[in-house]
Amino acid sequence: MKKSNNQQYLCYGLGILILSLGISFTIQSHLGTSPFDALLIGLSMEIGLTVGSWEIILAFIIIMCNSLLKRHRPEYLGLVSAVLTGIGIDLWLFFLGHFITPEIWFSKLLCFGVGLVLIGFGTAIYLHTNFAPIPVDQLMLIIRTLTKTNILFSRTLIYLLFLIMATIFNGPIGVGTVLTVCLGGPILNYFMPIIERRLSSTFSANTESLPKIDVDRSHSV
DSSP, X not given: OHHHHHHHHHHHHHHHHHHHHHHHHHHHHTSOOOHHHHHHHXXXXXXXXXXXXXXXXXXXXXXXXXXXXXXXXXXXXXXXXXXXXXXHHHXXXXXXXXXXXXXXXXXXXXXXXXXXXXXXXXXXXXXXXXXXXXXXXXXXXXXXXXXXXXXXXHHHHHXXXXXXXXXXXXXOOSHHHHHHHHHHHHHHHHHHHHHHHHHTTTSHHHHXXXXXXXXXXXXXX
């Protein structure tokens, strides 16, 4: 059991590492990022602090909002993912900034495409470890329950909220934002069954209790 838990934590960390690398690639492409990441960058440029720091701060705020909406105590475990992702983004941006600076349109698109694939791949890995809830995902589910609608409505509502806030703080909204919204879900859906087959034997007990994850449960918010 202990060996299985160690493997679970290892895969979780690997997934977060790949996810944060993918986010950093999309940021370096300068084609625009997901609405959530665009807000992080906008806050970093307008107010200060690093992109990773705002990842952690917003995650904490969302956890508090989820607690108020659910009238339940805050689920602080979600901060684990936010802290690791935030640190990963800052480290990868520091590293990539010295080696990857795309200037022509094709290289920017290639950089963004690599990032989008890595985001889906990394997200699929760490979701299947069934460890540390994602605050944004929880918020979508809470809104769905409160409004008695579907996940598409709640996701769209949060997309609009982050887009508005990112625009206010001059976040990088561009063609990459549209591509992330349109392709982020399908890419995640492509990797989910592949990762599930790979990890099912290792985390059989965990994956049995893991609910089916649809295209909306991704970081690409």
